[in-house]
Amino acid sequence: MKDRKKHIKIGILSLFLLSGLTGMAAAETLVNATPPTQNIAKGETFTMNVTIDPDISIAGAQFDLSFNASLVSADSVTEGNLLSQDDASTYFNPGTIDNAAGTITSVAGAITTPGATVSSPGVFATIRMTAKMVSGTSPLNLSNVIVGDINGNTVSTTVNNGNIIIGALCGDLNGDGKITTTDAVITLEIAAGSRPNDPAADVDGDGVVTSLDALMILQAAAGLIDIC
Numbered sequence: 001m002k003d004r005k006k007h008i009k010i011g012i013l014s015l016f017l018l019s020g021l022t023g024m025a026a027a028e029t030l031v032n033a034t035p036p037t038q039n040i041a042k043g044e045t046f047t048m049n050v051t052i053d054p055d056i057s058i059a060g061a062q063f064d065l066s067f068n069a070s071l072v073s074a075d076s077v078t079e080g081n082l083l084s085q086d087d088a089s090t091y092f093n094p095g096t097i098d099n100a101a102g103t104i105t106s107v108a109g110a111i112t113t114p115g116a117t118v119s120s121p122g123v124f125a126t127i128r129m130t131a132k133m134v135s136g137t138s139p140l141n142l143s144n145v146i147v148g149d150i151n152g153n154t155v156s157t158t159v160n161n162g163n164i165i166i167g168a169l170c171g172d173l174n175g176d177g178k179i180t181t182t183d184a185v186i187t188l189e190i191a192a193g194s195r196p197n198d199p200a201a202d203v204d205g206d207g208v209v210t211s212l213d214a215l216m217i218l219q220a221a222a223g224l225i226d227i228c
């Protein structure tokens with residue numbers, strides 16, 4: 001009887017450790033271009049945020065961003081509320097914009113209040129950009145992403161990039177200037193993986209093309225809703 005109890009205890013302990021370990025393996029700090037997809041008119045000025053959702057308490061971050069310089073230009077980089085959300089003092093470097101190369105390099109920020117960290121999600125940086133008078137899709141790719149804890153150690157991150165679609169009729173996948181059931185079918189095929197991805201099909205802007213986007217295009221084709 002005593003032995004059995006011991007076994008049960010060890011069993012529960014193992015389960016606990018195992019779940020703890022899998023939890024650690026799965027959890028990562030998320031660094032996202034937000035929103036993942038934006039539809040922008042030619043010449044329009046817009047903003048995109050770099051949001052960070054910390055898995056553990058963090059004290060600083062940095063990133064580079066690249067974009068298609070023939071489609072968009074960057075105007076400014078400003079600090080978001082992430083690091084100062086608990087009234088901490090911060091240092092923020094807006095980085096260097098190069099609109100010929102299509103890059104913003106070394107955007108960096110850190111909490112300067114001793115001992116302060118943040119663990120709630122927030123906007124790390126807001127980037128103001130302007131679309132050129134050309135149609136096309138520009139990636140907004142994050143690179144050299146480093147998020148640090150209070151000891152300056154790098155934490156494990158998952159990075160999600162964004163897309164800017166310029167001058168396109170939202171949801172017009174075959175480019176005929178109209179939203180029809182054909183566009184919904186193309187979107188369904190992308191969602192099923194039988195056709196290459198096209199960010200223009202992501203009409204709800206959540207970063208993935210799913211049957212929900214196809215449904216929205218179908219409703220727009222029927223004149224029931226406006227999309228984007």
Ligand SMILES: [Ca+2]
Nearest residue numbers: 172174176178
């Ligand atoms: Ca169409």
Ligand SMILES: [Ca+2]
Nearest residue numbers: 202206208213
């Ligand atoms: Ca979607």
